[in-house]
Amino acid sequence: xxxxRGELLTEADVAGKNYRRFEFTDSGISPRLPIGTxxxxxxxxxxxxxxxxxxxxxxxxxxxxxxxxMRKLETADREIQEKERVNFFGDEDxxxxxxxxxxxxxxILEAMEMLLKDGFRMNFVQVRIPHPxxxxxxxxxxxxxxxxxxxxxxxxxxxxxxxxEETGILMDYFILKWNxxxxxxxxxxxxxxxxxxxxxxxxxx
Amino acid sequence: MALKxxxxxxxxxxxxxxxxxxxxxxxxxxxxxxxxxxxxSRVVIVSGIGxxxxxxxxxxxxxxxxxxxxxxxxxxxxxxxxPELEVIVHGGDGDGLGIGAGHFVNxxxxxxxxxxxxxxNGVYGLTKGQxxxxxxxxxxxxxxxxxxxxxxxxxxxxxxxxxxxFIARSYCYDVGHLKETIKMAVKHKGMALVIVQQWxxxxxxxxxxxxxxxxxxxxxxSGKPIPRLYKLEESGYDGVVRKPEEVIPKTVAALTRAFxxxxxxxxxxxxxxxxxxxxxxxxxxxxxxxxxxxPAKEIIAxxxxxxxxxxxxxxxxxxxxx
Numbered sequence: 401x402x403x404x405r406g407e408l409l410t411e412a413d414v415a416g417k418n419y420r421r422f423e424f425t426d427s428g429i430s431p432r433l434p435i436g437t438x439x440x441x442x443x444x445x446x447x448x449x450x451x452x453x454x455x456x457x458x459x460x461x462x463x464x465x466x467x468x469x470m471r472k473l474e475t476a477d478r479e480i481q482e483k484e485r486v487n488f489f490g491d492e493d494x495x496x497x498x499x500x501x502x503x504x505x506x507x508i509l510e511a512m513e514m515l516l517k518d519g520f521r522m523n524f525v526q527v528r529i530p531h532p533x534x535x536x537x538x539x540x541x542x543x544x545x546x547x548x549x550x551x552x553x554x555x556x557x558x559x560x561x562x563x564x565e566e567t568g569i570l571m572d573y574f575i576l577k578w579n580x581x582x583x584x585x586x587x588x589x590x591x592x593x594x595x596x597x598x599x600x601x602x603x604x605x
Numbered sequence: 606m607a608l609k610x611x612x613x614x615x616x617x618x619x620x621x622x623x624x625x626x627x628x629x630x631x632x633x634x635x636x637x638x639x640x641x642x643x644x645x646s647r648v649v650i651v652s653g654i655g656x657x658x659x660x661x662x663x664x665x666x667x668x669x670x671x672x673x674x675x676x677x678x679x680x681x682x683x684x685x686x687x688p689e690l691e692v693i694v695h696g697g698d699g700d701g702l703g704i705g706a707g708h709f710v711n712x713x714x715x716x717x718x719x720x721x722x723x724x725x726n727g728v729y730g731l732t733k734g735q736x737x738x739x740x741x742x743x744x745x746x747x748x749x750x751x752x753x754x755x756x757x758x759x760x761x762x763x764x765x766x767x768x769x770x771f772i773a774r775s776y777c778y779d780v781g782h783l784k785e786t787i788k789m790a791v792k793h794k795g796m797a798l799v800i801v802q803q804w805x806x807x808x809x810x811x812x813x814x815x816x817x818x819x820x821x822x823x824x825x826x827s828g829k830p831i832p833r834l835y836k837l838e839e840s841g842y843d844g845v846v847r848k849p850e851e852v853i854p855k856t857v858a859a860l861t862r863a864f865x866x867x868x869x870x871x872x873x874x875x876x877x878x879x880x881x882x883x884x885x886x887x888x889x890x891x892x893x894x895x896x897x898x899x900p901a902k903e904i905i906a907x908x909x910x911x912x913x914x915x916x917x918x919x920x921x922x923x924x925x926x927x
Contacts, residue, residue: 403906434901435667435683436690438646443662445670454617454662455670 407431414440420451424464428471473532482534488541490523497545498524499538499571501559503582504551510585515592522549527559533566542569547596549573553583612645613638617662622730624814626777626803627656630724631663633775633783634693638666640788641691648691651680653705655697656731656805657724674705677712677721684719687901688885691791698725699737702758706738712796713767715884720790720797721769723760724777726805727812734808741866747810761863761875764798765856771797772844772859772876776817776834777804782872794879802834802870822868837862837873846878 409419409431421442423430430451433440443453448465450456489509498508505526512522525541527534542548542563550560550571555578560571573595577583613635621627638648648666652658654673661668667690671679680694696702701709701723712721727740734748738758745752764772771793775783783801790797804814815821819830837844842862846855859876889895906912 401912402910403912404910405906434687435649435669436646436687436901438644441645441665441667443668443670445662445668446672447670453668454615455659 409433409437411437411439421453422449422451422465422468424451424468426471427475428468428473429475430468477532480529480532482537485527485529485532485534486537487526487528488523489526491521492523492541493544494521494523495545496520496522496547496549497541498522498549498551499527499542499559499563500524500551501527501530502553504553504588507583507585507588508551511589511592514585514589518593520592520596522547530559530562533562535566538563539567539569542567547572549575549592549595551575551583551588553577608639608642608644610635610639613665615663615665617659619659619663621656621659622805622807624804624806625656626726626801626805627660627724629777629780629783630657630695630722630801630803631660633777633780633787634660634722635664636780636784637787637791638664640784641791643691647689648693649680649683650693650695651676651683652695653697653700654731655700655724655729657695657697657700658731660695674700674703674708676701677705677708680719680721681712681715681717684717685885685888685900687899688718688896689899692719693787693791694719694721696721696723697729697737698723698727698739698760699729699735702738702760702763706758706763709763710767713764713769713798716768716770716796716881717884718794718796720787720793720799722787722790722799722801724803725760725800726803726809727757728805728808730805730808734805744811747808759863760798760800762860764800765859765863765876768796768881769798769876770795770878770881771874772800773798773874774800774802774870774872776802776872778814779834779872782836786874789874789877793877795881795883802872817870833868833870834872835869837871837875840871842871842873844874844876846876846880849880852878852880 407429414433419433419440419442421430445453445455447455448462450461500508508524512524548571550557552559557574557576564570575588575591645666650661650664650666651669651671652660653671653676658670661670669679676694676696680692684692696705725739727737728746729735729737734746736749736753739760740753740757742756743752761772771790773786775786786799790799804812817833819832822831824831844855844859846852855876862871862875865871885896904913
């Protein structure tokens with residue numbers, strides 16, 4: 401593991417300068433300075449603020465500061481490889497694709513092995529970073545899938561919602577569970593089998 | 606070069622109401638910083654939410670304007686991460702003794718070497734003057750439809766119970782007294798609390814400047830108002846604990862004075878005890894390198910980005926085999 405401290409300044413970097421903690425930058429990231437560094441001061445607030453960090457309600461400043469913050473997402477999208485934002489399991493050319501995030505992973509991996517024996521060949525994308533969504537990666541994998549299955553531990557299919565918002569792709573099957581308990585591979589498998597026979601619908605594990 | 610008052614001022618437009626007690630507190634704070642000759646970059650001013658919350662923006666020092674009632678947890682983090690800094694926390698009576706009451710009590714227990722200044726005006730001024738936790742039972746200020754249904758909390762008694770080791774009260778427009786009180790609080794070794802009685806000219810029409818000055822109580826002999834505030838030290842009171850056996854009697858004495866209100870309101874130092882260990886000292890006993898290397902200055906990676914510590918041994922111990 402490598403530790404990258406990012407744009408971290410030191411006393412020497414700010415000596416004799418008027419340091420601006422929230423300076424506008426192309427990347428949206430303003431180089432930071434540890435609080436208490438000699439020779440500088442800055443302010444932090446939860447309200448909208450100017451480059452120094454002082455509270456402001458001035459609308460042009462608000463607009464520019466908000467744009468500066470939003471640029472961080474674009475920077476993150478550029479800097480973090482799409483492949484790093486997902487875990488991928490199975491063969492790229494499998495006809496069915498499961499998309500999930502978080503804890504259902506274990507149940508999905510076990511069920512995938514069993515379902516393969518029943519003749520269902522699938523791959524699985526576990527999304528690790530939903531914002532910014534690895535759009536191109538997901539579009540490519542889902543574009544090749546004949547059956548797109550969302551597996552999530554919530555009522556509405558939150559990740560599927562983000563994918564639809566960002567890519568326009570609608571999942572075919574939703575296997576969701578919202579009783580606060582972990583996904584179990586046997587029940588999950590049962591629902592897959594039923595769903596695949598009866599056609600696209602929302603199932604419950 | 607000696608620091609001047611202007612070195613602690615910023616260019617930020619001040620939108621407190623004309624006559625707000627905060628002006629007196631801000632000036633006293635800046636004057637105290639001048640007297641203490643603290644470099645702006647060694648000082649961190651932390652605040653919560655409310656009218657007092659903008660205080661850091663008007664002081665040329667590191668400033669952290671935090672969440673409602675949560676100034677203390679931020680400040681504790683700042684102080685522990687870098688004990689070389691002088692951390693001065695501002696809170697409101699609504700902010701610090703309403704939603705922040707839990708943090709107030711637990712900060713007293715820790716006895717960190719910091720200063721906490723509460724701007725106490727009896728109302729939630731920023732949100733149009735509702736009764737704050739320190740407003741007394743039965744008092745009805747301007748924005749209230751009916752008199753206060755709750756009894757006011759006594760912040761000095763609460764601070765004694767919580768374990769603050771410096772407890773004082775001052776007044777927003779006795780700038781000299783407040784400045785000296787803030788200086789004592791900053792110099793105190795341990796957690797210091799300064800309650801500042803403050804008027805809110807917009808919403809508190811009961812505890813006004815005239816009320817504190819006693820303009821409703823004219824001395825029949827001199828014809829002058831009899832002020833409600835009196836100085837503890839001028840009444841022969843001494844709240845400083847010098848020997849362990851003085852802790853209980855001095856706490857009791859402070860508690861008795863803490864409940865004086867109305868016609869006679871004491872200002873000054875109620876209680877001070879530097880015999881108790883500070884939180885930093887307690888940590889140093891467990892972590893021998895603290896605060897020699899403050900966590901904020903710890904080097905965590907070498908030039909190649911390799912972590913300088915390894916937790917492999919700890920992980921290996923937790924490994925389940927077989």
